[in-house]
Amino acid sequence: MIASGTLRAPILRHLAAGLFLLAGLLVSAPRASASTAAAAKPAEHASAGEHKAAHHEGPPELPNLAEAIGAFAPETRVGKFLGNHNNWWVVRPFFALLMVLIFVLLLTGVYKKRSVHPGRLQTAVEMVVEALDNLICGILGRDVGRAYLPFLGGLFVYIMSLNLFGLFPLAMSPTSFYATTGALAVCTVLVTQYTAFTKLGVKGVVLHWLGNPEDGVTWAVGFIILLPLHIVEDFIVKPVSLAARLYGNIFGEDVLLGAMLSMGVSILVFLPKHGIPVGLPLELPFMFLALLTSTIQALVFSLLSTIYVLMVLPHEDHDEHHEAADVHA
Amino acid sequence: MNLLQLAYPLGVGIAAIGSGLGLGRAVGSAMEAMGRQPEAAGKIQTGMIVGAAFIEALTIYALISVFLAK
Numbered sequence: 248m249i250a251s252g253t254l255r256a257p258i259l260r261h262l263a264a265g266l267f268l269l270a271g272l273l274v275s276a277p278r279a280s281a282s283t284a285a286a287a288k289p290a291e292h293a294s295a296g297e298h299k300a301a302h303h304e305g306p307p308e309l310p311n312l313a314e315a316i317g318a319f320a321p322e323t324r325v326g327k328f329l330g331n332h333n334n335w336w337v338v339r340p341f342f343a344l345l346m347v348l349i350f351v352l353l354l355t356g357v358y359k360k361r362s363v364h365p366g367r368l369q370t371a372v373e374m375v376v377e378a379l380d381n382l383i384c385g386i387l388g389r390d391v392g393r394a395y396l397p398f399l400g401g402l403f404v405y406i407m408s409l410n411l412f413g414l415f416p417l418a419m420s421p422t423s424f425y426a427t428t429g430a431l432a433v434c435t436v437l438v439t440q441y442t443a444f445t446k447l448g449v450k451g452v453v454l455h456w457l458g459n460p461e462d463g464v465t466w467a468v469g470f471i472i473l474l475p476l477h478i479v480e481d482f483i484v485k486p487v488s489l490a491a492r493l494y495g496n497i498f499g500e501d502v503l504l505g506a507m508l509s510m511g512v513s514i515l516v517f518l519p520k521h522g523i524p525v526g527l528p529l530e531l532p533f534m535f536l537a538l539l540t541s542t543i544q545a546l547v548f549s550l551l552s553t554i555y556v557l558m559v560l561p562h563e564d565h566d567e568h569h570e571a572a573d574v575h576a
Numbered sequence: 577m578n579l580l581q582l583a584y585p586l587g588v589g590i591a592a593i594g595s596g597l598g599l600g601r602a603v604g605s606a607m608e609a610m611g612r613q614p615e616a617a618g619k620i621q622t623g624m625i626v627g628a629a630f631i632e633a634l635t636i637y638a639l640i641s642v643f644l645a646k
Contacts (some may be wrong), residue, residue: 333601393634495637496633496636499639547629
């Protein structure tokens with residue numbers, strides 16, 4: 248509405264933008280009320296042993312929709328189920344699946360209405376696809392890059408949107424949870440190993456792990472040093488580092504936002520609230536930092552996955568074992 | 577004062593020293609390269625951001641151990 252200029256008068260446009268900003272600021276403050284209310288509830292219901300929800304230790308986080316439902320309606324069955332922190336396995340995939348649903352609906356709609364003269368949505372999607380195509384085919388080459396563009400490009404867009412989803416009110420980013428990032432890393436490892444075993448063959452993969460040995464000395468070096476190192480690297484170091492990097496960045500950002508938000512509410516604690524907590528928007532600069540971090544971490548994840556796929560493709564150079572010996576020596 | 581509660585932030589702080597040094601070198605080299613050849617600034621900046629994310633990740637691993645222990 249603002250960008251397309253249907254509001255003709257510029258003053259009205261600025262006023263609408265200001266109202267959206269103000270609404271965003273005011274909405275972000277009551278989110279702290281859900282967490283403080285959720286922390287206060289078990290003090291009252293301590294006798295009722297069934298409702299031990301929302302009293303979880305750990306770093307402060309922004310509450311999401313499930314926790315809000317659990318805090319504001321704890322008497323209903325849905326509220327009890329969602330407010331219980333032991334039921335995280337329902338809440339966290341829910342947001343990831345919601346994102347998948349949004350993407351599927353959006354892209355199916357664009358695909359059905361595609362034409363040679365594209366509309367605005369189709370142009371936007373094509374811009375994204377073309378940028379990802381340049382990035383991935385620039386690394387992997389045309390043929391292999393096109394084959395892996397759906398997975399690696401989709402990884403980037405999916406992870407970036409999952410990361411950014413946590414900035415919406417009442418939503419959480421599923422990547423701020425170690426299981427989601429671990430699953431994504433396992434996907435990358437599966438794709439990499441599948442590529443290795445289909446493009447190189449089992450013998451080629453084992454020779455690659457041994458560092459392409461050519462004489463007796465390099466056979467011994469390969470078996471003793473390179474083989475365990477490569478196996479540990481391929482199956483432990485790569486997925487753990489991918490998952491831990493993404494999880495730590497996004498969860499740390501969420502914790503930072505939560506801590507800043509509770510600090511903002513506690514600054515204005517002297518004001519009479521009339522049931523609505525008001526806080527200074529101290530977390531606003533960190534939300535901008537979260538935009539940057541989300542995009543960069545998604546880019547790093549997908550770029551690293553691309554490079555891992557590149558490293559198992561057959562090389563043309565024959566002195567690869569010299570490079571491997573130089574790296575690991 | 578529990579000594580174990582002191583250890584976690586201290587560990588993150590020590591990890592941050594290494595990250596700070598590494599990031600300083602990386603970004604400094606990137607700035608220098610951009611100064612030498614301003615028309616390649618886009619590629620250099622992309623590489624710098626990716627490298628900075630890797631170096632930053634090492635401090636994040638130390639931070640994760642704090643979350644996992646609590």
